[in-house]
Amino acid sequence: MPDELLRPTIGAGVDLSVRPWRLMSQTYVAFFGGVISVTVIAFLNARRLGVAPDKRRLILLVGGIGLLLAAVVISLLTTDSTTSAGIRVAIRVVAVATCLVQLRIQRPMDRAFQLRAGEYGSLWGPGIAAVIGGGLIEAILLAVVAIAL
DSSP, X not given: OOOGGGSOOTTTTOOTTSOOOOTTTHHXXXXXXXXXXXXXXXXXXXXXXXXXXXXXXXXXXXXXXXHHHHHHHHHHHOSSSOOHHHHHHHHHHHHHHHHHHHHHHHHHHHHHHHHTTOOOOOOHHHHHHHHHHHXXXXXXXXXXXXXXX
């Protein structure tokens, strides 16, 4: 019978066959893809890290709040004198701020992953897919908001 003191606890309940992505790489997805893209990536990465289900739901909630905030920014900045570049910058700021909150939620389990000396997976494929897919969906949703005003 193994000693309870020597049993590893950091990896408890974590699937070690899938490799999570680096947290800071998610900021690129936020900058180029927007709130929806980074929320999808953060949610999937949290699952890979073994983040508790209530914290994963919190990531989705933060993403929803970020999307609503982006819609508010669109509605406030959509005037005759506002350039589209200013609106794009404001939406990217909202997406990166949303990402930073989501990273904060994932950080404890990411540190545990680092203690296990695991290797991170590549975010290139999923990141590009999220930027294109999520970015298109977000652009359509925000365009509908802008037209409705």
